[in-house]
Amino acid sequence: MKITTHRVSAPLHTPFITALRTATHVESLLVEVSDGELSGWGEAPQVWKVTGDSLAGSQACIEGPITTALDGLGPDDLTEALRRVQGAAVGNFGAKDAVDVALHDLAARRRGQTLHGFLGSTVDLVRTDVTLSVGDAAALATAGRDRVADGFDVLKIKVGTDAVGDIERVRRVREAIGPEPRLRLDANQGWTRRDAVRVIRALEDAGCAIELVEQPVAAADLDGMAWVTDRVSTPILADESVYGVRDLVAVIRQGAADLVNVKLAKCGGLAPARTLLELAREHGLGAIVGCMMESHVGVGAAAALVSAYPTTTVNDLDAAWWLREAPVTGIRYDGSLIHLPSAPGLGVTGLTA
Ligand SMILES: C[C@H](N)C(=O)N[C@H](CCC(=O)O)C(=O)O
Numbered sequence: 001m002k003i004t005t006h007r008v009s010a011p012l013h014t015p016f017i018t019a020l021r022t023a024t025h026v027e028s029l030l031v032e033v034s035d036g037e038l039s040g041w042g043e044a045p046q047v048w049k050v051t052g053d054s055l056a057g058s059q060a061c062i063e064g065p066i067t068t069a070l071d072g073l074g075p076d077d078l079t080e081a082l083r084r085v086q087g088a089a090v091g092n093f094g095a096k097d098a099v100d101v102a103l104h105d106l107a108a109r110r111r112g113q114t115l116h117g118f119l120g121s122t123v124d125l126v127r128t129d130v131t132l133s134v135g136d137a138a139a140l141a142t143a144g145r146d147r148v149a150d151g152f153d154v155l156k157i158k159v160g161t162d163a164v165g166d167i168e169r170v171r172r173v174r175e176a177i178g179p180e181p182r183l184r185l186d187a188n189q190g191w192t193r194r195d196a197v198r199v200i201r202a203l204e205d206a207g208c209a210i211e212l213v214e215q216p217v218a219a220a221d222l223d224g225m226a227w228v229t230d231r232v233s234t235p236i237l238a239d240e241s242v243y244g245v246r247d248l249v250a251v252i253r254q255g256a257a258d259l260v261n262v263k264l265a266k267c268g269g270l271a272p273a274r275t276l277l278e279l280a281r282e283h284g285l286g287a288i289v290g291c292m293m294e295s296h297v298g299v300g301a302a303a304a305l306v307s308a309y310p311t312t313t314v315n316d317l318d319a320a321w322w323l324r325e326a327p328v329t330g331i332r333y334d335g336s337l338i339h340l341p342s343a344p345g346l347g348v349t350g351l352t353a
């Protein structure tokens with residue numbers, strides 16, 4: 001098998017702003033694994049402020065230890081190939097994700113199947129929420145109304161930059177969109193535990209009907225997250241606190257959250273993501289599948305996953321919707337619905353530009 005990497009810098013139509021970072025582009029390494037005839041595709045997004053993965057680091061890992069680990073292996077032994085990818089290096093989840101997905105994609109194509117079909121799915125539509133960037137109350141209220149008009153019925157508001165102001169911002173969005181659309185919040189680690197309880201209780205008292213609050217406190221502060229989870233009625237979703245199985249076990253043991261956000265770029269691809277979803281299910285923890293700011297390749301793989309392994313609520317797979325133009329063919333958005341491709345694998349036929 002031959003592995004080729006392509007650096008992609010794709011502009012967004014609107015800046016994506018969280019408590020951790022501002023992105024104007026998706027910066028990704030697209031990875032192509034070829035058997036000489038067919039290619040499977042995967043994606044390693046650069047997210048310095050979340051995973052710490054960079055294009056250069058992912059490229060070095062893929063061209064170095066991962067390529068060495070796969071040396072001499074044919075495309076038919078998917079299980080062994082996936083095992084070798086995970087064992088090739090410590091960390092480097094973006095690099096492992098890209099090659100894991102590309103290997104799955106190649107295996108699906110070799111059978112003439114879509115990736116979601118290969119994973120066992122019989123559905124080709126997946127629902128997503130849409131994110132509202134950090135902003136002032138008026139801008140958020142307008143963006144909320146616009147997204148509902150675009151056909152989204154689950155909105156995720158980025159908060160966490162200023163706890164007191166967050167209460168008013170969220171209240172204004174709820175007022176602007178009315179009672180029907182679901183609202184969820186993502187603080188991206190921006191609050192202290194006391195801020196988190198104060199904000200969430202204020203929103204509960206104001207009747208804002210928040211579906212869930214994602215990563216209220218610092219990733220490493222599981223005690224703090226458990227403290228918050230114990231003190232509010234709104235479900236708490238662990239994101240940056242959970243990369244792999246060890247992290248999820250810690251969250252479960254401490255009762256630190258009600259749900260977990262599984263992302264391919266945090267755990268290293270489809271195989272480890274399935275393990276996490278299974279573990280969450282066995283322990284009665286809710287789960288969603290999310291994404292980093294990444295393109296149709298990474299989001300397409302995550303959408304294929306949830307079409308085969310349903311989660312407990314609507315997933316957070318809007319990243320590719322933010323792109324001004326698609327750098328590859330594959331999934332397509334229609335309001336809150338993601339149409340999975342009918343072409344083999346992820347439906348990627350090469351770079352469009
Ligand atoms: C894109 C998705 N809706 C999202 O919000 N993901 C973020 C991290 C994305 C990034 O910073 O690249 C999250 O859930 O924290």
Ligand SMILES: [Mg+2]
Pocket residue numbers: 186188214215239240261
């Ligand atoms: Mg998050």
